[in-house]
Amino acid sequence: MAALLGWALAGLPAFGSPRASLGILIDHLGPSVRHATDMVAVVNFDARGIDTLAEEFILLAAATGVAELLRRARGEESGPAVDQRSEFGPDPGSEALRRVGPALVGFTVLLGLYIVAHGHLSPGGGFQGGVVLASAVILVYLVARYADLRRAAPLPAFELAEAAGAAGFVVVGLAALAGGSAFLANVLPLGTAGQLPSAGTIPVLNLAVGVEVAGGITVVVAEFLEQTIVLRQRVRGRR
């Protein structure tokens, strides 16, 4: 296998000097055609938007699968989730965390939103920002009283966000279709390159992806978190 791959790689151009390719063309076209400054965003959210659409649904399907797998298992072995914190994670009563926590969460949320909003201008975008947003939610789960939190922001809300973000992507694509263009065509005004509202639908799609990813990753990690918590209840109940 190694020999074969080595043989194949001999056919590749030397590292650092690729032949003329699609990517180079996009580098030249992107700024003028789409008024964006991050070419990766142009590829991901415009030229190859359908790939990203499918990729978002991969995440959605995986999150759905994880929820399905872990949730039913939970249903069969325990009652309602109560707060049970002492063995894992910080104590909710800890003063220091109470004070620092909200600031930390606020900062993370802002950072996430910033990354999502600037996807077409600088590195980052819906996916990266969405993960940061999800980590803010997880942080809240860790810092706050778990049961309170489930009441304030129940998991289904994040599932809804996930579905809405994914549906938003499709709807933007269909809107272009309804307007007489191709599916996922960039029909919004392109604006001035470098400004926040520019590059047409790219930032809109970034937002949809951000919401979807934030919801999806939150669902996945929260399901894993609940696994450890529910289990702890059982162990304690037996003592």
Added chain:
Amino acid sequence: MSLLGPLAVATALLGAAAALSLSVLRPPRIVLDALATSCAAVVLGLTTSLLVASGRGPVISWFGGWLPRRGIALGVDFAVDPLGAGMAALAAALTLAALVFIWRALDHAHGLLHALLLVFLAAMVGLALTGDLFDLFVFFELMSVCAYALTAFRIEDQGPLQGALVFAVTNTVGAFLVLTGIALLYGRTGTLNLVQLGMTLHRHPHPEGLVVVAFASIAAGLLVKAGVAPFHFWVADAETVAPTPVCALFSGVLAPLGLYALARITWTVFLPALGPRASIITWPLLAMGTASVVIGSLMCWWQRNLKRQLAFSTVAHSGLILLGVALLRPVGLAGAAVYLLGYGLIKGSLFLSVGALMHRFGGRVDEDALCGQGRGLRGLGVLTALGGLGLAGLPPFAAFVGKSMIDRGANGPALVLVAAAAVLGSVVTGATVLRVAARVYLGLGRQPTGAVHRHGSRRPGEAEPEGRSGPVPLTMLVPVGGLLLAAAVAGVAAPVRSGAARAAAAVAQPVAMAQLVLDGRPMTAPAITVAAPDAADWVLGLGSAAAAVALAGAGLAAAAPTRARGSRRLRNGLRSLHSGHPGDYVTWIVVGTAALGGVLGLGLR
């Protein structure tokens, strides 16, 4: 510019998102069923009209309006010919049947199952229609992720988890192999569009190691999905344990889609790339196809678990279809397409009829446990027997027509091999179904010994509490019968045969196709006619159906499984290979890929 293809994918995806959102509200089950079923019906309508439209010439649509500039593809396109549209329509038809089937099954299914099934449908449609290599990979992964989640759907038992794990690990390795091949091709050519890849590689007349290795790794990755030996091990583990309506999809479309993608990539990219040396890929693929037919048929015959039998028959028939593709001739490809259509419909029907049985008898799937139990279920019994005969190649089912076309694509030693393998595979897998039908619905053959009969043999991980021991509702019988009817209609309808032949002939002209896709230059579809099956084909078809009946009778007559020691040793050997150990299976994938690449490399010298 056609809207149909993108609209079909978008409809299914939106439906999935809606089902997922709805599930949060815990609506009555009927709301979800109605939503999902109507979505699938709309997709079926869209793909069918696409099939009709593509009959007049390939339908191209570029996403985001990124049209090619000066003959260079910038964006992603759906390049739809009747083969792709037919695959998409098959996927939609089977999904619709499965969704109707679950109205009265899988009680604990809530929106998540519906959402997963609709995303699965969208992925299959996208995979069938796309004209871009990386887009194909993404839809492929989307399809896989849904499939893993669907396999593990019943987590109460050990089996589904084990099956899902093996399925996910082997297919993920396969996906990496595909992606490695894609990276190699992009590094070499700087493009991802299928027709442009073919043209760019075609301009360099000396195919090199890179092309061969890229082919080997992409083919291996796709053959894992198709369940072709030696990459097939996961099939039995996954299709035994997934919910039965989902199995109908796995066997009827998922595995065939692997072969479809392989055929598409081979004809569009690698045949132009290899030029006159293309014949080097024929014999390795023929060998793998034959091995699958043999292993799949034997294992199918030896199983007692109804779903495991059908799973191994997937392996056998995937091998058969691969034979048609491997001949590298338009007639063979057209035959493979028709065969695939007929096989997919029949197989979906058979899996659903097993599902109906399990529904009636509280989830029992063992041949011995069900012996004679189905005497009251005449309708289901007749449909199962018809499905078995169709699988065996009885005219006028489409599988019969496809097989006769595949035979016409071969000559010389390849013809002998292909014809023999086709007869073996269809007779043995068909006979297994007939044997089961005779035992379950007529109570013929060896009577089971007491304990098994009373309580059913629920070996852990094999049986499944899917049913609730009720009568078989009409919503289950209609999909079973409907799919069979469709398979028969597809066999009789002349447009299916001629359409497949025309489509295959168009695929065989990559240069004209590339000009159409990249430059918008209209292509004239070459005239190719395939004669209707003649008397010899009919004799062969009726003969193999009769042989299947005879073999089934012989299987019933054998009072106990007394076999020669050699055959028992063979059986135990084959069984121990299917160990359920993910590490073993991955080893087979690595060895198989290396062997394929090595043989091709030697052929190139």
Added chain:
Amino acid sequence: MTVLPYAVAVWLLLVGLYGVVTSRHLVHLVVCLAVVQSSTYVLLLAVGYRSGALPPVFAGEPAHIRAVDPVVQALTLTDVVVEAAVTALLLAIVVQIHKRFGTLDPDRLQRLRR
């Protein structure tokens, strides 16, 4: 240096597959799969790299500077998301397997199933 990135990609692929094949712990196996996948990231990015070029992000500069290939980066980005999704699903399956079988050793799992 002209072949080092490719060699690293091949090495990661092989060493990851070795890990998958010999693994005695399912969590370990899943992580090894992630190593295999990282080989595809390295290969993709290496294929699109141009020496001396800048990232394909033009912050205010004229658009005609030499930049690396953005397409492979977009592909890799997609790939990273796919990995996250598949790994999450696999880990959930593994957690359930542990609950039902009480072991995570594929060898013992296999024996239990018989």
Added chain:
Amino acid sequence: MTGTTLFQAVVLVLVALGGTLVVLARDPLRQVVMVSAFGLLLAVLFAALQAPDVSLSQVAVGAIALPIMILLALARIRRAPR
């Protein structure tokens, strides 16, 4: 060999080493640490290959999300009664 190339070469070798260590770490808990480090190394490599977008997602997924998921899964498994 310029400074950039040298840096890339060093990181590449480190990535290869890191991948090997991840595979060879048979204790899952130790492996989590390795995975996290390996993820970070990959992120550095991507940055060195002028791919800041990919580097950011690699930090998010490979160095943070993936190890957290593995840790939670392991926590679940370790506490489960046999």
